[in-house]
Amino acid sequence: MDVFDAIRGRRSIRRYASRPVERELIEKVVDAGRWAPSSGNTQPVEVVAVTDPEKRRVMAEVSGYARYLKDAPVALVVCINLSRARSRYGELGVSYFAPLDAAVAIQNMMLAAHALGLGTCWDSVFDKGKVRELVSLPGDVEPFAIIALGYPSENPSPPPRRPLKEILHWEKYSS
Numbered sequence: 001m002d003v004f005d006a007i008r009g010r011r012s013i014r015r016y017a018s019r020p021v022e023r024e025l026i027e028k029v030v031d032a033g034r035w036a037p038s039s040g041n042t043q044p045v046e047v048v049a050v051t052d053p054e055k056r057r058v059m060a061e062v063s064g065y066a067r068y069l070k071d072a073p074v075a076l077v078v079c080i081n082l083s084r085a086r087s088r089y090g091e092l093g094v095s096y097f098a099p100l101d102a103a104v105a106i107q108n109m110m111l112a113a114h115a116l117g118l119g120t121c122w123d124s125v126f127d128k129g130k131v132r133e134l135v136s137l138p139g140d141v142e143p144f145a146i147i148a149l150g151y152p153s154e155n156p157s158p159p160p161r162r163p164l165k166e167i168l169h170w171e172k173y174s175s
């Protein structure tokens, strides 16, 4: 799929078919995240792929706005390895760069998933302590976001975007 089609066609999917996602496709999606740029190439992002229904049920329960996690066949827990994040830029790496690194990796994964016929939805409001425990994260690995992944069972219309001419300012900011 052309990258512009992937960018335009990707939607946040909140209804999923029960069909499991092939392991090979999950690997392809996470591999797309692995090729994202990262600050100083520190590569602080780690992903825990969760298919276990009970764990996904708990994740849905401890998430503010992601009830769909219990129905999506896969939940990708995107994490930040704090030691790697700290390795080059110290605390700035942890507080500033690593969340950006995780965000660009997530966008790569969401676009790759869409190109493979899969849907995704980003969840960033959840009980991090509970999720940490659920997937046995060590102390220096922080959960950052949970991305639902699965075959879509809805085809939502694109939520509107601001017009290009409103957000693109040539040479200087103009209102």
Ligand SMILES: Cc1cc2nc3c(=O)[nH]c(=O)nc-3n(C[C@H](O)[C@H](O)[C@H](O)COP(=O)(O)O)c2cc1C
Pocket (backbone or CB within 6 Å): 010, 011, 012, 013, 014, 064, 065, 066, 121, 122, 123, 124, 125, 158, 159
């Ligand atoms: C950082 C971030 C957090 C989000 N958190 C949630 C969430 O908790 N629950 C949800 O249903 N959608 C969540 N979304 C999806 C947005 O609502 C969605 O991207 C937006 O409405 C535009 O729709 P689209 O992704 O289909 O283009 C999140 C998106 C981003 C980028």
